[in-house]
Amino acid sequence: MATSRKKALEYAYALLERPRAHLRVELAQVSDGVVLRHQGRVLTRVYLNRSGMNAAAAMAEALGVPIPPAGESVSTLASTGLLYRVLSISQIDFRNEAAFEFAASLVEEAIDMQRGGSASNQAE
Numbered sequence: 001m002a003t004s005r006k007k008a009l010e011y012a013y014a015l016l017e018r019p020r021a022h023l024r025v026e027l028a029q030v031s032d033g034v035v036l037r038h039q040g041r042v043l044t045r046v047y048l049n050r051s052g053m054n055a056a057a058a059m060a061e062a063l064g065v066p067i068p069p070a071g072e073s074v075s076t077l078a079s080t081g082l083l084y085r086v087l088s089i090s091q092i093d094f095r096n097e098a099a100f101e102f103a104a105s106l107v108e109e110a111i112d113m114q115r116g117g118s119a120s121n122q123a124e
Contacts, residue, residue: 085109
């Protein structure tokens with residue numbers, strides 16, 4: 001399965017090469033974890049383990065959606081910049097304590113992006 005995740009990420013990063021303001025993506029809980037899809041193609045996946053579920057929670061928060069129940073999905077619009085952060089979150093190893101702080105900063109950036117660049121960007 002590592003190959004399929006690698007291929008998914010290769011497709012995802014190729015998709016991000018052309019910046020766009022709105023891409024429809026779908027977060028789905030499948031039998032072995034959580035996947036993020038665009039037009040039916042998997043962009044990234046995290047597995048049903050402690051690290052993967054922490055990543056799934058952070059990905060959902062960054063996208064502004066709940067983690068869907070098993071077998072279901074939720075759809076949202078995301079910019080390529082936001083997707084870049086979500087893909088980064090999906091690759092974090094949450095067995096490392098520093099991962100939580102790193103993920104929190106990526107989630108915060110993603111939320112700021114959804115708001116159109118709020119207070120943290122204006123203060124600089």
